[in-house]
Amino acid sequence: MAAHNQNGLPRRKFLDYFLGGGLATVLAAMLAPVGAYLWPARKRGGAQDVIDAGPTRDWPVATAKNFQVGGHPFSVIRVSESDFKAYSLACPHLGCIVQWDSPTRTFKCPCHAGVFSQDGKVVSGPPPGPLLAYEVMVVGDNVKVKVPPV
Ligand code: FES
Numbered sequence: 001m002a003a004h005n006q007n008g009l010p011r012r013k014f015l016d017y018f019l020g021g022g023l024a025t026v027l028a029a030m031l032a033p034v035g036a037y038l039w040p041a042r043k044r045g046g047a048q049d050v051i052d053a054g055p056t057r058d059w060p061v062a063t064a065k066n067f068q069v070g071g072h073p074f075s076v077i078r079v080s081e082s083d084f085k086a087y088s089l090a091c092p093h094l095g096c097i098v099q100w101d102s103p104t105r106t107f108k109c110p111c112h113a114g115v116f117s118q119d120g121k122v123v124s125g126p127p128p129g130p131l132l133a134y135e136v137m138v139v140g141d142n143v144k145v146k147v148p149p150v
């Protein structure tokens with residue numbers, strides 16, 4: 001006659017369930033990080049694609065605010081009272097970080113003197129193309145930027 005625990009479950013079956021459940025838990029804990037690596041939140045359509053750049057008030061024309069999402073720096077500039085633009089700060093030449101120069105309304109690259117207009121277009125220097133532009137929306141009094149998946 002098989003030994004039973006208090007629930008009437010044979011001891012052997014109880015141990016099988018107990019050890020099987022423990023093994024499944026250990027496997028799930030080991031595979032969860034692999035799954036998160038293979039299917040990161042952004043590729044699953046995460047809700048982090050739009051960031052709030054702040055209110056339009058107290059944001060003078062020709063000034064910029066810098067942000068960083070997923071290790072990618074970008075800048076939002078107020079071109080006029082009603083127009084905002086956002087660009088990746090990675091120079092399309094060799095990837096140095098460009099900087100907004102408010103007096104000249106240009107982005108300047110410190111590495112090889114590349115210069116970009118406030119529209120992101122190359123003004124001078126070796127960059128082969130414009131800065132990567134991000135979509136900007138003004139919702140109410142807030143500036144929102146749609147950041148592409150990283
Ligand atoms: S990396 Fe910007 S001009 Fe060369």
